[in-house]
Amino acid sequence: MEETQDDPGGAFVWGEAERRAALGDVAYLRELGARLSDQYQDATERARTYAHQLGHVIRVLALTPGRQSLVELMRLVDEKRRPSHPRELASLLAEHQRPADLAATVFGRPGAGTADELAPCLFHELLLRSADMQGIPQPRSSHTLAWLPARLLDFEAGAAFPHRTVNGSAGGSGTAMPAEGRLDPPVPRTTERSALRNTATVEVHESIVSAPQAGDWGHFDAWVFRLDEDLDPVLVPALLPALPMPCTEVGPTGRFEVALSPLGEVWRLLFATASMGGVYGGGVGGAYGRMWAWRSMAGLAGAPAGAGAEEAERLARETTWFRFEADSEWFHNEIGCDFGIAALSPDHRRLAVLAATDTD
Structure with missing residues (x-):
């Protein structure tokens, strides 16, 4: 195969492929394509190596x-x-x-x-x-x-961060249920599902799932239930297992844990979910982790579209928050890789739920 010197690779001249094709020399075209493919792969591997080395230099300077x-x-x-x-x-x-x-x-x-x-x-x-x-x-x-x-803000204090060195990083925040504030519903529970229906719009759903979506968690979903009358917060733990959500289908005696949760605990969980990511996600870092934690919090608390941070904060502080976990097939039930959050609105007429699960 005749080589040309039109470019640094020495294997391509614009118009040569058309000329050879017109002469019927299709074998030349195949050989040229094979050579270019090899050169492309070599260049890609070199670029990847340079990018890794550059990243290391930047990391050393930063650290x-x-x-x-x-x-x-x-x-x-x-x-x-x-x-x-x-x-x-x-x-x-x-x-x-x-x-x-x-x-x-x-x-x-x-x-x-x-x-x-x-x-x-x-x-x-x-x-x-x-x-x-x-x-x-x-x-x-x-x-x-x-x-x-x-x-x-006070409820943002104590956020967890990964710890980085020149050669790597370690971090992560578990999702284990808190020991305090436990309100686990007694067993056996009724298997009858609640007549309430999910009313979450696409916009509200996207807001609520912002944190696990940003953190690239394996699976997550959100639901919003409108209530005909005020719901006493003490009744939420008994209602959660009966809501028509696949993440709560555990049967009358399956594990279903519920805890009343302070806002700070919920926010830190959302922040870790977005900032450090799931099992195979690197997360979006602290700055945007804060942003998407706030978006999820605002959606759960019922902040209207276009609301500012001040309005979202007010509603979040007036909301009653719960954490839950369940041995349903929807969750992977691996330590640190499952969580559920339920938020009862200040008027006790809206119950929003976020559930997320991940696995390796």
């Missing part, structure tokens, strides 16, 4: 404390438009660098313009860690994360 390493990292980020994952970088920086150094080098750099995604993410990563926010500017009003409160 090396000190202003000088930050200066060099930001030069690399701004000059080469790398990395392509600012959310992950923001999380690394918040974990290993001093807020004062970040204020000077990340937020105060010339490259921190309107197109910058690193600064807004880093703001919320630091906020969630109760960092000293002096000199740390809030995200611009047009940014998605600007919807979130610019202060850390």
Whole structure:
């Protein structure tokens, strides 16, 4: 096969394929395609290697404390438009660098313009860690994360984060039922299903499942039930197993655990679900983990479409929250990989449910 020198690969000249085809030399075309395929695979593997090596260098710079390493990292980020994952970088920086150094080098750099995604993410990563926010500017009003409160609320305190080193990371947050506030319904339970029907719209459903969807959990679903009269919160544990949801079909004696839960516990579960992800998901990091935890919380609490964070917070504080788990076939029933949340609205006329499950 005659080689050409039209490109660095030495195997392709524009128009040559058409000329050979016209001459009937289809064997040449097959050989050319095979060679290009091999070159493409080699280039892809090299690009993957370079990306891995570049990621390692960025990680080392981010995890090396000190202003000088930050200066060099930001030069690399701004000059080469790398990395392509600012959310992950923001999380690394918040974990290993001093807020004062970040204020000077990340937020105060010339490259921190309107197109910058690193600064807004880093703001919320630091906020969630109760960092000293002096000199740390809030995200611009047009940014998605600007919807979130610019202060850390009491129920957000104590959020869990992964712990990263140069060579890897470890983290995760279990979903085990709390020991306190338990209200497990007695057995045997009735097998009769409630006549209530799911009224969740597509928009409400998407809001409620925001956290497990962002965290790439294996399976999740949401339901909303409208009640004809006020429901006393003490009756919720008995009602949950009877609701027409596949995640609660456990029979009269199957395990069904329910606990009254503080808002902070529910929010931290939603945050871990989104920020650290499921078994095979890496999560979306702290900043967007906060965003999607709030979206799920707002949907469960019944916040109307377009509501601001202040309205979502008010409703969430007035909502009665429950956690539950069940040995239904819908759940995988693996430790740390199942959870259910139920939210009774302030007027006691709406019961919203989120369930999620994952497995390896």
